Amino acid sequence: MRRLAIHRGASGSHINVTPLIDVVMCLIVFYLIVGRLASTNGQAVAPPATGVGDTAAMPRLVVNVARSDSGAIELSLSGTSLTLESLGEALRLRLGDPPTGEVAIRADRRLAWGDVRPVVEACRAAGLSSVKLVTERNEGATR
Amino acid sequence: MRGMLRARSARVMHEQAHGPNMTPMVDIVMVILIFFMASAAIMGPEWLLRTALPSPKAVGSAAAGDVTPVSASVQVVGGSFRVVLRVGEARREAGVESVASEAASLAREFGADRLVVAIDADAEAPYDAVVRVHEAFVKAGVTRIGLPAPR
Numbered sequence: 001m002r003r004l005a006i007h008r009g010a011s012g013s014h015i016n017v018t019p020l021i022d023v024v025m026c027l028i029v030f031y032l033i034v035g036r037l038a039s040t041n042g043q044a045v046a047p048p049a050t051g052v053g054d055t056a057a058m059p060r061l062v063v064n065v066a067r068s069d070s071g072a073i074e075l076s077l078s079g080t081s082l083t084l085e086s087l088g089e090a091l092r093l094r095l096g097d098p099p100t101g102e103v104a105i106r107a108d109r110r111l112a113w114g115d116v117r118p119v120v121e122a123c124r125a126a127g128l129s130s131v132k133l134v135t136e137r138n139e140g141a142t143r
Numbered sequence: 144m145r146g147m148l149r150a151r152s153a154r155v156m157h158e159q160a161h162g163p164n165m166t167p168m169v170d171i172v173m174v175i176l177i178f179f180m181a182s183a184a185i186m187g188p189e190w191l192l193r194t195a196l197p198s199p200k201a202v203g204s205a206a207a208g209d210v211t212p213v214s215a216s217v218q219v220v221g222g223s224f225r226v227v228l229r230v231g232e233a234r235r236e237a238g239v240e241s242v243a244s245e246a247a248s249l250a251r252e253f254g255a256d257r258l259v260v261a262i263d264a265d266a267e268a269p270y271d272a273v274v275r276v277h278e279a280f281v282k283a284g285v286t287r288i289g290l291p292a293p294r
Contacts, residue, residue: 018166025173032180048274052281053190104191113217113273114266120290124196130289132191135274 048109049138059102059132061094063087065119066108073115084118091126099127106134192277195289197261210287211253215242215280217264217272224268226276239272243279255284261291 045066064076075082077090095101103123107116123131214229217239226242228235230249237245249258260280264273280288 018170021170022166022173025170025177028177029173029180032177047189048271050190050192050274050278052278053192056191058189058191106189107270109269109271109274111270112266113264113268113270116270116273117264117266117293120196121292124198124292128196130193130195132193133274133277135190135192135278137188137190 045106045108046110047106047134047136050135051138053135053137054132058134059104061091061101061103062134063103063105063119063123064107065105065111065116067111067115073111075119084122087119088122088125091122091128095126095128097127102130102132103128104132104134192274192281194262194277195287197289197291209257210259211257213249213258213260215260215262215276217262217268217276219265219267224265224272226272239275242276243282246279246283246285250280250283250285256286258285259287259289260285261289263291263293 045064061078064074066074068074073084075084075087077087077094080090082090091103092099095103103126105116105119105123107119120131211230214227216227216229218225218227224239226237226239226245228237228242228245228249230253235245258280262273262276277288
């Protein structure tokens with residue numbers, strides 16, 4: 001009788017890990033979604049859609065350019081809000097002298113070139129020889 | 144044989160009492176969901192267009208070398224805008240919709256690897272139009288595309 005109980009205890013009872021897996025999976029999904037939303041820093045930026053582009057990894061430094069509800073141009077560098085005057089200095093600090101690294105500009109498609117050009121010039125003034133313009137993937141584009 | 148029948152009847156009884164076990168299906172759906180989210184995060188919904196920021200000195204040296212400099216300017220005229228392409232003394236005009244065919248024509252005529260394209264635009268021109276001109280030359284196979292400094 002005692003042998004039977006021990007045998008049952010060894011083979012029949014084990015920890016059910018299924019609820020643990022479910023909860024962990026839900027947490028992973030939650031943090032993936034939150035991380036994706038947080039990367040845009042709350043700014044509603046809709047980049048221009050293009051049918052071509054580079055699929056390389058996004059550079060570490062991304063300048064978001066968007067227009068706020070009040071009509072003012074809002075800038076952020078990798079999630080940190082700043083002004084156009086401080087953008088050049090922030091880029092120089094982060095890129096070093098001579099600059100190492102790349103910068104991507106994610107500007108809203110509804111902006112005028114005059115709104116984006118100062119950002120491009122700030123990158124040039126920081127010593128960069130190229131930038132990457134972020135566009136929205138539109139593989140079905142026929143234009 | 145008898146053991147198998149007993150096990151099957153136990154499973155049938157369990158399903159009759161509690162319904163089918165949904166846990167494996169939920170686990171698999173979760174794994175598939177995470178796989179697609181992770182692949183979407185890696186691939187990203189965004190593309191990058193690399194554009195050069197040449198200095199005025201570099202623009203001058205490009206014009207002197209064995210290349211064909213092209214100036215693409217997005218100009219606002221009235222309420223609409225047009226793209227003016229200049230190759231040497233030649234001047235072509237195109238709408239933003241037709242700039243892709245003009246870029247392809249230039250690439251065929253001069254060779255895509257020899258073209259050095261400088262894109263400029265009026266301050267009032269839409270940023271979207273500037274990117275579409277850039278895209279047109281990328282599609283034509285041109286790799287040397289830049290935004291020169293304002294004069």
